Amino acid sequence: MSGTFYPRTITYVKHRAKELQAAFPGLPLTTAQKSTACALGFQNWFDCLARLQGVHPQDSPPDEAISRDAVLARRYQQIRALVEVGGLSRADADDFVRYWCPTANTRPELRQFVSLYTEVEQVLASYEQDPDGEEFEDGGEPRRIAEGIIEVAWQTKNPFYYLSVARMRQMPAYLRGEQAAFLSWEHGLLVVLSFPECFAAPERRQAMRFLADQEPWLFEWHTGNAPQDFGGMTVRDMMQAADNAPAQWFALSSRRLTQRQEQWQEPIICALRGRDYVRFLQARGDLAGLQPSWFALTGPDADARLHALFLHERIRGAAFAYRDSELRPIAPPYGSPFKRGALFHEEFDCGHEMVALPLGDELVRESVAPRAPLGKSLVLVSNVPAARR
Secondary structure, eight states: OOOOOOOOHHHHHHHHHHHHHHHTTOOHHHHHHHHHHHTOOEEEEEEHHHHSSSSOOOOOOOOOGGGGHHHHHHHHHHHHHHHHTTTTHHHHHHHHHHHHOTTTTSOOGGGOOOOOOOHHHHHHHHHHHHHSSOOGGGGGGEEEEEEEEEEEOOOSSOOEEEOHHHHHSSSSSGGOOOSSSEEETTTTTHHHHHHHGGGOHHHHHHHHHHHHHHHHHHHHHSSSSOOOOSSSOOHHHHHHHHOTTTTEEEEEEEEEEOOTTOOOOEEEEEEHHHHHHHHHHHHHTOOTOOOEEEEEETTTTHHHHHEEEESSTTTTTTOOEEEEGEEEEEOOOSSSSSSSSSOGGGSSSSOOOOOOOGGGGGOOOOOOOOOOOOOSOOOOOOSSOOOOO
């Protein structure tokens, strides 16, 4: 953990857990409690209660009294706890933390937060009561495929699948991605793989073909074998490479940061030590209990080194190792180690994200999570990773 936050009372922690559960209907209280405890830096709920009841350091300083980098580290810890322990999508976790602010004195109005699935559920409930009363763009119609899975289809657009937090928790870690909304023709097919009983055989076959062609490492995690005729580095190969270099750093993802003037900055990576990278691969993308670190690549050949990750399309650099001398530690610039999800091919491209971790003074209504336009009651936002609200 980046550090443990000790509030003044146990009641404070209990209130934060109840807020989390209230914001995401269907999230069990025990899960909300454990997620809250981990977000504050404790191992679990019982560890949190025991340490707050016993002798512990003085109350931790609030966000307002520490450096920006320290606040970023706290936010990163909070978002990861909500995603990895609570099962929230990264988009919902990013949004919620901006309002929740569990380590700050000044907190926005939490009632303003509504999760994406709750928004869709409310629109669907209205539509079910009066199909002619709710207007959807391009003749879109919602339908409940199963409990916690809603599809909204348009005449001129591909449908989106929207998942409740309970359904997100049922998805394997490597299939969750960053969203609670999945576009059917792209990674929405991962919903089909996670809940095959809800879809017809042709859709299941299409999803498997997509996984084999576009995401071969996820295919290997999902089936236990690499796709036929796959000539690149397999998950087993990556595991062997990491096992042979336990102290070196293996990239989970790569990005570039840009300054406000849009000048290129140093390339950065999020990485695990080889010994932890093996555990990550064995756990099929589950980072629980692991602590990825963020680095800027140093040296005059940093760009060349980063591009070396992508010289072969089928390798994409997942098993490319770095030594400590080649890296400079930095504060977490993003709320997730991944741009989309574990071992997605997009994690190892040379692109960048114009997104930073949320801070309390950045609560602005802008384009946020990838949400499809559903009806008048929903915020219209662009199909980009979660940004400031």
